[in-house]
Every structure is written in C-alpha cells, then in structure tokens.
Amino acid sequence: MNSFKITCSELGYKWDARFIVMAHHVSLWSKDPSTKTGAVIVRPDKTIVSVGYNGFPRGIADPEYLYDDREYKYPRIVHAEVNAILNAKDTLKNTILYQWPASSCSDCCKMVIQAGIKTVVNPKPSPDYISRWGKEDKLTKQIFNEANITYLEVDINDNSPIAKWLRFIKTTLSISSR
Numbered sequence: 001m002n003s004f005k006i007t008c009s010e011l012g013y014k015w016d017a018r019f020i021v022m023a024h025h026v027s028l029w030s031k032d033p034s035t036k037t038g039a040v041i042v043r044p045d046k047t048i049v050s051v052g053y054n055g056f057p058r059g060i061a062d063p064e065y066l067y068d069d070r071e072y073k074y075p076r077i078v079h080a081e082v083n084a085i086l087n088a089k090d091t092l093k094n095t096i097l098y099q100w101p102a103s104s105c106s107d108c109c110k111m112v113i114q115a116g117i118k119t120v121v122n123p124k125p126s127p128d129y130i131s132r133w134g135k136e137d138k139l140t141k142q143i144f145n146e147a148n149i150t151y152l153e154v155d156i157n158d159n160s161p162i163a164k165w166l167r168f169i170k171t172t173l174s175i176s177s178r
C-alpha cells in the first residue's frame, strides 16, 4: 500500500516534484565527491530565477582531491543555496527555494531568510541523515519558523512519485554518459 503523505507548496505537487528533481540534477554538478548539494530558486509563476551547487569560490582551483581534505574544504566551500542566492540577477522576494538532498545548515538558513525567500522545500530527511544531522536540522527548522518561512518536506521514499522520477533520471543519465 502506498502510504506516503503529500505535502506541497502553493505550486502543487507536480511542480514541487519537478523542481526537487532539478535540484537533484544540479547537485550532480558539484565536484565534491562526498557531499553533492543542489538548489533551485523559483518565482511564484514557476519560472526559475537561479540555480546553485556546493563548491569553492570562483578562481580557486577545485580538483576533486581537495574536497577530500576537510580542513582545506570547510573554510572554502560555498553551500548550494548561497551560490544560488548570489547567482541570482533578479529579486528573490517571495520566491521558493528547492534543495537537494536536505535542509540548509543554520548558517545558510539566515542567508535564505535575508534574501527574501518565503518558502523552502526539500526532501524529507532519511533516518540516517537525522541520526547524523538531526540537531542542525532541528535548529534550521526553528529559525525558519521564527522568521515565518514556510518550510516543507516532500516524501521521496521508494513508493513516491518523486522517487520514480529520480530513478528514471538516473537511468537516463547513465545511458547518456556511456
């Protein structure tokens, strides 16, 4: 039996699914072998303002092995949502941020609020993610709540429509990269 519960933004589940899948795709552009994150910022009329993924700032050499060195990586890396905010050439007032694979860290959630984004949508975190990052996840949700940001989690478990789309896209990508 299909037990997932649908929560969706004002754009509706179909568009949430499309943009979550797109955030997943953008995350694959990151050179970080251990953590690939993606962000897509969307206007209320469903047009895209900006995208971003995690990586070093422009001009800084970013071969993959440097991402394995945490001491080198952490002070330099720009998180996906911050790149998406900085890449935007239009106002972000009242926009929707879609993220992959999880919610913002508490540092980035402050940028999201200050940028004027009003809704944040990301996949529902896995139990494994919660066991590692549960405290940070809770803090982010609390700060978004204090700032009146609408925060939504969409289900991507195996039976959800989004999971089917993701499987389809992964298959397509593996075919096209052959």
Ligand SMILES: [Zn+2]
Pocket: 079, 104, 105, 106, 107, 108, 109
């Ligand atoms: Zn962050």
